[in-house]
Amino acid sequence: MKHGIKYKSSLNPALCLVPLLFFVFFGIFLNVTTSLLIGLVISIIMTFADKYNNKKDSQPMLMLSITLSLIISFVLSLFTHKLQYLILEVFLLIQTVFIVFNKKSVIKLICKNDNRMQNNSLKNYIYEFFNFSHRFIVYLAIYVVASFIYINRALPSEYESSLAVIGYFRLGMYAFLFINENIRIYLITKKLETETWLPIVDNNLNVIGKVAKSISLETKKRFLHPRLRVMVFYKGRLLLKPIESVTLEKNKYDSPLYCDVNYGEQLPKALIKLLDKYDLASERASFITKYHYENESIKRIIFLYIVHIKDEKVFKDHSAYKTKFWTEKEIRNNINKNILGDFIEQEYELLDSIIYPSIKIMNEDGFDNNTWPNCIGEDITGNDSGISLEN
16 A cells, blocks of 8 residues: 655745745845845744644744844844845854754754654654755855855945845845755655555554655664565475565575555455465465564564465466475474575474474364364454554
């Protein structure tokens, strides 16, 4: 199942540049005090509008910083026009640097309490807020240094024309940053619309959030996700194949039937989808156990199932999938020899103590595929019960 996501407008920090764009644009045609007043009014309106529409999702930290800088600059402009081309940006630079260097305190202020960090919109806002703040600092620093050098090298007779040049440069800088950030957010949004989402669960299988699969892979074992694994048996032999996953040990042998459960999926439906991928949807599956698995790349709660097939032809072409049915002796002889994957190594005790003895008992009594689920585990194929992995 795929879940798209749309960024709320308030989650785009680049929108805080709107008051600055108004200020700089009108500053080309009007005096500094009037243009600052226009920018300040726009900033106040946007701040209250954001707080009214998104009381529970975000706090417009950067917008408040810009509003404060506009107020200070406006008050100073009533008394002096010295360094009028730098005052606003200097205050913005100081405040933004302070915010970034006090990241933990700012996050606490935004979130109010730890439970609010489970809000995905809030997480997105915080991430984008600091991401944008770092770039904003670079732009401001470049402007302050470049403008100061340029204006001090200009002749007294060129001062007014130099201010005009700086005004256009300032407008171009803010416009470029605004457009660039909006394009970036748009591209991220389009990507997330087709992203696969995984549920984030705790050790008790309570769903506490969701995360894009690509992000989960990048952050490695930061998040705990549920995963289905199916052991396929034929006449007591276990189906294995060389591992090709980037998160597991390559070229070691493991069961080819496994998948992460997507956000919003029920376990039985996810299991049927997995079986159908290998033309095994008509077979009966039995739940064996669940256990915790962790390596350098992933962290998973494993739900282990078994399927016994009467005819190995039920499975797809072995040569195409590089699969092989391994006997109990072959598996036992290759344990701890760097041939079998971590999952099989962890599951061997279960295989040796429960599954293989059960298979022998059934073979002695005359194996019947229909009685398999009643002998071990619980048949869930076609059963719509099970936990739903969404919050």
